Amino acid sequence: MNISIDASSIMTVVSFLTFVGILVWTYVIHRGSDFDTAARTPFADEEDMEKEEHSHV
DSSP: OOHHHHHHHHHHHHHHHHHHHHHHIIIIISOHHHHHHHHHGGGOOHHHHHHHHHHTO
């Protein structure tokens, strides 16, 4: 077998597993409320953000 073909196949599998890992980390592990809070951040006042930070503790 050609070494470059083996290396290419291994890198393809590693890249795919990395992609799947990122998807799992993003959509399964993290809570939806974290994403909602991050989405509202640009529109929030400083006081609102301080209240939300203290409520997560």
